[in-house]
Amino acid sequence: MxxxxxxxxxxxxxxxxxxxxxxxxxxxxxxxxxxxxxxFIDNLTEPGLLHCAFLRSPYAHARIKSIDTSKAEKLPGVVAIVTGEDAKAMTNPIPSVPEGWGDYCLPPDKVRFVGEPVAAVAAESRYIAEDALELIEVEYEPLPVVVDARKAIEPDAPLLFEEHGSNVMLAKNFEWGDLERTFAEADHVFTERLRWHRLGANPMETFGVISKWDPVDGSLTCWAAVQSQSHAAMGIATVLGIPSHKMRVIAQPHGGSFGGKGGFRGSFVTAMLSRKTGGRPIKWTEDRMEYLVAGGSQSWDRHYEVSLAVKNDGTITGLKVELLDDLGATAEGFGSISAAKPLASFVGCYAIGAAGYDLKIVATNKLFSSPYRGMGPPPHNCVLEMAVDVAARGLGMDPAEIRRKNFIAPDAFPYTIPSGNEYDSGNYHAMLDRALEISNYAELRRKQEEARKEGRYLGIGVVTTIEPGVFDWNAYAIVGMPLTxxxxxxxxxxxxxxxxxxxxxxxxxxxxxxxxxxxxxxxxxxxxxxxxxxxxxxxxxxxxxxxxxxxxxxx
Known part of the structure; x- marks a missing residue:
């Protein structure tokens, strides 16, 4: 061979x-x-094309008592309408990570966030479809709401998924090395509580899809602004219950992704409508408000507590990170993997021998969290670097020097960090020296000192992080995504x-x-x-x- x-x-x-x-x-x-x-996807059309519009919940948490679509069905130009009962009959619940924290693409029983779709219309034009939404009558029974992750874990908190008996989606504690002894023997322990607020990206182009069912051979074709067409095809086939070899996705050029081009429910519901109309192609282009309220637009809603064990000379011997991650209403958006990926570079550039990660992912009545560029390490890096700055101030050390002192040595590579990942190479000392040189760091510090004498504050930030390029499913297995x-x-x-x-x-x-x-x-x-x-x-x-x-x- x-x-x-x-x-x-x-x-x-x-x-x-x-x-x-x-x-x-x-x-x-x-x-x-x-x-x-x-x-681009919105430029595409197909013979017999119909347009989709979604009716969305005005409540963050409510039971759906009834949906009456009879008036909307009579509007000229309306061809089909689907609700949660159709989703229950035609589809499977949306897969989630962790498993068991997803519902149908149109929930039949209750809504869990403002903007969750409860019905969809296919009509000859988007205008007609939007008009039809106003004729659909939904009776809701409002339920108590929880939007604070800290309150969501309290025993008497309103439950998003009653069958779990808790809003805690995942709780795992990792320890590498003798963490207790390391902190007990440290000369100093610096602890900070930090908050990373929920954020979102706004690509110029929102998500769009055209779904076309073939009633003869039972296959489905989706043209969509998706980042990964193979991954999207697998998800759509799973939800629609069709064989993978009869699910075809054609990714369209799209103006950036930022993680928000997954499509999620739009692909599932347009496929349902196409099937219900006998195979007519159904198009849905997410508008800006839909993207902001109910699309793949939000991520990283976190409460941190971080501690460093440090010697008098500035050597960092231990790191503990406690993360309470607010994933939102469901786990369908794969946002949980953002809490797993920091394991790939948990201690950053530093030769820290002992580390711990206490991770808790919870559900609240917010839009579900989606992948976002960087996929989780940026908040972790920020927390770690802020902790190093706190230690530097506590010891009276220059922020650049405490980092230099704790860098992994160039001759130590390949280097295995406590969480198990291997760094193949690096020369962090040389990179820091170069960064200080081209920024004229010494002069910046001199100007900072002069400004303070004048009563002015001049901030200078020094940050050294690892950005793990590429990825492997191994780290994501800890939140329930064991792919190969x-x-x-x-x-x-x-x-x-x-x-x-x-x-x-x-x-x-x-x-x-x-x-x-x-x-x-x-x-x-x-x-x-x-x-x-x-x-x-x-x-x-x-x-x-x-x-x-x-x-x-x-x-």
Whole structure:
């Protein structure tokens, strides 16, 4: 058997020197983008297209006593309406992480956050669909609401999912090393309570989808502004209860993702409507208010307590992080994995021998948390770096020097951190020296001292963090997502004239991935970039793939 080793660095390329990788080149995506020829999801149409609109709950927590759609059904131009009863009959509950904290895409019994959809209309135009919503009558029974994670864990808190008997979705405590002894023997223990408030991103383009059911063979095709078409296909097939080989997703070019392009319920409900209309294509484009109130727009709602064990000379010997993570109303958005990913770089750049992570994820009557760029480490990094600053002030040390003292030594790599991840390489001392040099740090400190004498405050921040590029499902298994491997394949074909076609499984997202592929292949095969043509294929046709995520396509 012959084994081919693929190149892992510039030096491995079969050329004396790369002509395109690492060089300034014209992006291959740009001509279509700047001439307006890139087809975004809202540009697409299909014969017989119908438009979808959602009726949403005005309550954060309420039982649905009844829904009357009879008046809306009589409005000219309305073709189909679905409610929670249809979802219960036609779909499975939405998968969640942790498991068991999701409901149907249209809840049949109760709503858990403001903006949760309770019915959807398919009509000849979006205007008619929106008008029909006003004719649907819903009777609610308001329930007590909890929006504070600290109150959500109290014994008498209102329960979002009564069957669990608690709002605690997940509670796990990790300890690495002799944590108790490390803190007992420390010269100083610095403890801070910190709050990271819920945030959200606003990509220029919101989510959109067209779903088309084939009533003959029972297959479903979705054109959607999704980040990972293979992952979306798996989720839609699971909820709709159709075989995976009959679920086809065609990711459309989209103006950035930030984690908010999952689609979630929009894909499920438009598929239901298409099925109910005998296979007519159903289009839904999320408007801005829908995105803000009920889309994949929010993440990271956290209460922290962080402690450092420190010696008199500034050596940090132990780290403890207690996190109360408010995930919102359900766990359907996979936001919980943001609490798991910090394990990949838990102690940052520092050689801290003992560490602990007390993690508690809870449900409240807020919009469910979704993936957000960075996927969790940024709040953790912020908390760790603030704690190091507190220690520096407590010891009277310069913030840069306490960091330098605790960096992992260059000759210690590969280095395994307490949480088990291995850092392959690094020279944090040299990077800090360079950062201090180009910022003229000594001069900044001098100006700061002068400003304070004048009664003015001049802030200077020093931050050193690890950003774990790429990702693996192993860390996510702790919150209930035990998948294996994150594939990314490409099929390369040569025609008789030596021209190359590269077939991949993801769409344009704005970061120049098609250009990167063209650069690498041109250098590897010794051709010009113009000799390489990159083509996106759908989820069933492309080689094994995942798509953009964790900066993995550039790594």
């Amino acid at each position: 012959t084994t081919t080793r693929h190149p892992h660095s510039f030096e491995d390329l079969p050329a004396s020197a790369p002509r395109f990788v690492g060089k300034q080149v014209h992006r291959v995506e740009d001509p279509h983008l700047v001439t307006g020829r890139t087809p 491997g994150v594939p990314e394949g490409v099929t390369i074909g040569f025609d008789m004239l030596g021209k190359i076609t590269a077939r991949i499984g993801f769409a344009h997202e704005g970061q120049g991935q098609f250009t990167l592929i063209s650069q690498v292949l041109a250098d590897y095969f010794g051709v010009d970039m113009s000799d390489v043509h990159v083509i996106q294929q759908d989820s069933l046709s492309a080689p094994p793939h995942f798509g953009p995520g964790g900066s993995r396509l550039g790594v």
